Amino acid sequence: MRVVVIGAGVIGLSTALCIHERYQSVLPSLDVRVYADRFTPLTTTDVAAGLCQAYLSDPSNPQEAHWNQQTFDYLLSHIHSPNAASMGLALISGYNLFHETIPDPSWKDAVLGFRRLTRRELDMFPNYSYGWFNTSLIVEGRRYLEWLTKRLTERGVKFFQQKVESFEEMARGGANVIINCTGVWAGALQPDPLLKPGRGQIIKVDAPWMKHFIITHDLAKGIYQTPYIIPGIQTVTLGGIFQLGNWSEANNIQDHNTIWESCCSLEPTLKDAKIVAEFTGLRPVRPQIRLEREQLRFGSSNTEVIHNYGHGGYGLTIHWGCAMEAAKLFGKVLEERKLLRMPPPHL
Numbered sequence: 001m002r003v004v005v006i007g008a009g010v011i012g013l014s015t016a017l018c019i020h021e022r023y024q025s026v027l028p029s030l031d032v033r034v035y036a037d038r039f040t041p042l043t044t045t046d047v048a049a050g051l052c053q054a055y056l057s058d059p060s061n062p063q064e065a066h067w068n069q070q071t072f073d074y075l076l077s078h079i080h081s082p083n084a085a086s087m088g089l090a091l092i093s094g095y096n097l098f099h100e101t102i103p104d105p106s107w108k109d110a111v112l113g114f115r116r117l118t119r120r121e122l123d124m125f126p127n128y129s130y131g132w133f134n135t136s137l138i139v140e141g142r143r144y145l146e147w148l149t150k151r152l153t154e155r156g157v158k159f160f161q162q163k164v165e166s167f168e169e170m171a172r173g174g175a176n177v178i179i180n181c182t183g184v185w186a187g188a189l190q191p192d193p194l195l196k197p198g199r200g201q202i203i204k205v206d207a208p209w210m211k212h213f214i215i216t217h218d219l220a221k222g223i224y225q226t227p228y229i230i231p232g233i234q235t236v237t238l239g240g241i242f243q244l245g246n247w248s249e250a251n252n253i254q255d256h257n258t259i260w261e262s263c264c265s266l267e268p269t270l271k272d273a274k275i276v277a278e279f280t281g282l283r284p285v286r287p288q289i290r291l292e293r294e295q296l297r298f299g300s301s302n303t304e305v306i307h308n309y310g311h312g313g314y315g316l317t318i319h320w321g322c323a324m325e326a327a328k329l330f331g332k333v334l335e336e337r338k339l340l341r342m343p344p345p346h347l
Contacts, residue, residue: 001029003330004170006189007181008036008159009043010141010319013148015179018323020155027341030166034152036172037163040145045185046207047202047281049230049237050144051092051213052137054107055223058174061200061288067321069110069124074320080292086150088143090233091266093135095121102219104132111136121316124268127214133237136213139316140232157318171303177333178305179326186309191209192290195310198283199246200224201255202239202264205273210236216268224313227262235276238263242283242313249280252280291322293329303334 005016017031024030042045052075054068074287078084097119108114112135122131131166149159164170167189170178176333184197216226224242232236240262241255256278264270286309294305308326334340 001094001176001334002031002033002174003025003177003179004169004173004175005179005181006036006164007032007035007183007309008039008145009045009181009183009316010145010148011183011311011322012036012179012181013145014179014319014323015181015308015326016157017148017152018320018327020152022327023334024155026224029032032152032157033160034157034223035160035162035164035298037161037162040149041142043145044281044283045143045145047200047279048141048313048316049202049239050139050141050227050232050316051215051230053111053141054105054217054269054314054317055312056102056105056217057335059288064109064289064318065106067318067325068107068314069217070321070324071318072110072137080135086143087147087232088138088140089138090138092213092231093133093136093137094101094230095125095131095133095215096218097125097131097214098314099129099218101130103265106130108134114280124213125214138183138230141316144316166284167305168298170297171298171301175303178303179330180305180307181309181310183309183315184206184282185288186284186307192286194228194286195290196245196285197247197286198224198313199241199243199248200239200283200313201241201251201259201280202278203256203259203275203280204235204237204277205270206272206276206284207236207273208232209269210267211336213219216240216266225268227259229263229267236270236273238270242284247282251278251280251283264338283313284310284315285312289322291325291329293333306330306333
């Protein structure tokens with residue numbers, strides 16, 4: 001049983017790992033291969049700040065809230081493990097700031113210690129009148145991808161740096177099941193008018209005195225359009241750019257200035273921070289994640305495709321729940337083909 005995963009960002013690698021962990025013991029013929037034209041450090045995941053926080057608005061698919069919770073719980077279970085540092089995983093607390101009172105988010109019980117800000121806390125942010133404080137998790141994309149790659153390599157999963165031009169190419173090459181984790185580029189394999197790039201640009205700075213994340217919100221402007229400051233394990237990420245439909249992966253000086261000026265206004269001590277890197281990435285924006293099976297026919301054979309893409313700016317926040325769902329769909333394929341000797345563990 002050859003499974004080809006297309007895409008080597010956090011969605012592709014976590015899905016490959018989840019499938020291999022759950023089915024290799026009951027399907028000895030399982031052969032998982034990962035194909036991608038970009039591997040770390042050149043994926044969208046590598047650009048992400050890595051804060052585990054879902055969007056403020058409730059997802060149109062209620063399952064997404066469940067997948068977020070599963071991912072948070074999975075990462076939290078590793079927080080005191082020997083693997084935490086190599087995973088790029090750490091606890092982090094911080095602030096969400098608003099210009100007006102808004103309802104608590106649906107994820108308030110998923111994170112740790114969620115509460116509304118006191119008046120004294122709001123005095124630190126004079127341009128904002130309302131906010132929340134909570135503890136969450138940071139998972140640094142580049143370290144996490146390296147950790148996932150190591151885990152997969154140890155399990156015998158093979159990697160191929162190759163641009164996949166079509167599902168048919170993989171099917172005719174021997175793939176029985178294809179897992180489509182191509183993110184913002186999924187439309188090149190199968191047209192999807194709902195999928196659009198949400199271009200973001202970030203600045204990484206050396207500012208070790210920054211210990212808390214600060215995310216600002218302007219409901220009129222929409223998500224990611226206002227400054228955010230997210231400390232990582234070694235550097236601090238500054239952002240606040242979201243351009244729907246913009247395919248440019250080049251850094252833009254105007255966007256640089258917007259980020260720098262707005263973040264320094266929010267936290268003036270950043271003016272003394274040394275800039276160490278700057279990146280641009282394309283979030284795979286879709287009204288809801290596409291996570292479903294599809295059967296395609298090439299010649300005389302049927303090939304199963306499991307789509308898992310469209311995670312917007314919250315791929316790291318939701319990846320493991322989606323990987324588990326994709327693994328369940330894969331299990332159904334095996335059941336229908338009568339290939340399972342016994343039920344897989346953990347599903």
